[in-house]
Amino acid sequence: MNTFLVGCCFFVCLISVGAAESYHLYTGTYTTGDAQGIYHHSFHAESGELGPAQLVMENVHHPSFLAVHPNGKVLYAVGESRKGKGGIFTIENDGGLSAVQSEALLSGGCHISVDNSGKYVAVTTGKGFVLYALAEDGSIEHTVDRVTHTWPHRWRKGPMVHAVYFNTISSHLLAVDMACEQVPVYEIQHNGVKLVGPPFISPVIESGPRHAAFHTSGSYCYVLNELSGTIDILWYDQETGGTVYLNSVNAFHQAAEKEWAAEIQMHPTLPFVYASIRGHGSLAVLRVREKGADLQLEQEIEGIGTARHFIIDPSGRWLLTAASDKVSVYAINQINGDLKLQASQASPKVQCVVLAPIK
Numbered sequence: 001m002n003t004f005l006v007g008c009c010f011f012v013c014l015i016s017v018g019a020a021e022s023y024h025l026y027t028g029t030y031t032t033g034d035a036q037g038i039y040h041h042s043f044h045a046e047s048g049e050l051g052p053a054q055l056v057m058e059n060v061h062h063p064s065f066l067a068v069h070p071n072g073k074v075l076y077a078v079g080e081s082r083k084g085k086g087g088i089f090t091i092e093n094d095g096g097l098s099a100v101q102s103e104a105l106l107s108g109g110c111h112i113s114v115d116n117s118g119k120y121v122a123v124t125t126g127k128g129f130v131l132y133a134l135a136e137d138g139s140i141e142h143t144v145d146r147v148t149h150t151w152p153h154r155w156r157k158g159p160m161v162h163a164v165y166f167n168t169i170s171s172h173l174l175a176v177d178m179a180c181e182q183v184p185v186y187e188i189q190h191n192g193v194k195l196v197g198p199p200f201i202s203p204v205i206e207s208g209p210r211h212a213a214f215h216t217s218g219s220y221c222y223v224l225n226e227l228s229g230t231i232d233i234l235w236y237d238q239e240t241g242g243t244v245y246l247n248s249v250n251a252f253h254q255a256a257e258k259e260w261a262a263e264i265q266m267h268p269t270l271p272f273v274y275a276s277i278r279g280h281g282s283l284a285v286l287r288v289r290e291k292g293a294d295l296q297l298e299q300e301i302e303g304i305g306t307a308r309h310f311i312i313d314p315s316g317r318w319l320l321t322a323a324s325d326k327v328s329v330y331a332i333n334q335i336n337g338d339l340k341l342q343a344s345q346a347s348p349k350v351q352c353v354v355l356a357p358i359k
Contacts, residue, residue, distance in 0.1 A: 020357035028352030035349035048342035061085035074138030079107040115166035145192040196241035220292040229259035272337035276307035
């Protein structure tokens with residue numbers, strides 16, 4: 001049976017039983033100018049309606065990237081930079097946040113990821129990452145491992161781990177190192193992590209791998225390069241963690257003086273991958289081919305703004321961007337993947353958006 005169809009069937013089942021109609025939408029920010037912390041918007045998936053921004057947490061500094069626990073009740077915020085101040089918060093019914101744990105544990109990095117089982121959270125530290133084990137309530141229980149990359153840098157003084165991702169079955173962790181231009185895979189063990197074989201190395205120097213996304217089957221990984229605006233396609237073995245480089249494709253039609261590609265996401269049910277580029281404020285739609293082994297650029301949608309981050313809601317109907325001091329909602333055409341602006345709200349210094357279902 002077609003691998004993509006298997007993945008689609010799995011996600012359709014999840015959406016039919018688990019997708020909510022209303023969500024709390026939280027924004028990560030840089031706390032400069034008029035931005036004071038973490039903001040909340042209401043989001044209605046039935047209509048695409050987006051409510052105005054409301055400040056819900058002030059006692060943070062540069063909470064630029066957020067993640068939500070699979071139970072939908074806990075929000076994690078990483079405080080970017082040396083003076084960054086993040087935290088772990090309980091999500092209240094009205095969308096408010098209550099601090100749970102010390103913010104020091106989640107400070108200094110720029111990316112945070114929670115695994116699908118809710119057992120682990122991984123946080124970048126600049127030169128590496130920290131893996132924490134989580135208690136049942138979503139709080140940090142203990143440190144599983146702290147990893148520092150020591151590979152030589154290729155284009156800037158490094159290393160620089162820009163993002164960390166769990167695979168779909170929570171057995172491995174991928175660390176995207178922009179300066180060393182490598183994507184090592186680590187096996188998660190009870191008392192630490194273990195490097196799995198030699199890491200993938202970008203085929204082109206100064207491509208700058210930034211973020212990544214898995215195919216819905218879990219068998220392919222797409223690595224978005226910030227500087228070159230290309231996507232490296234890797235075959236990925238979920239059991240062993242091994243990767244094989246297959247190909248690289250251009251993510252965008254037109255070239256900018258500086259590409260500044262930012263985010264990449266796979267649609268949960270349709271055969272499309274989306275990627276944003278800040279260099280000319282656009283979002284690319286790429287069709288998945290060969291069961292996931294290839295991508296073909298279908299269209300480039302302009303006027304998106306400098307989208308540092310975006311997400312696709314669980315229903316697969318909406319794409320939400322964090323760009324140019326506003327959050328925007330785009331309706332996704334369920335046939336060709338095209339986008340149409342549905343709603344937009346001002347949101348100060350927004351860098352990231354996440355959704356938590358209203359219980």
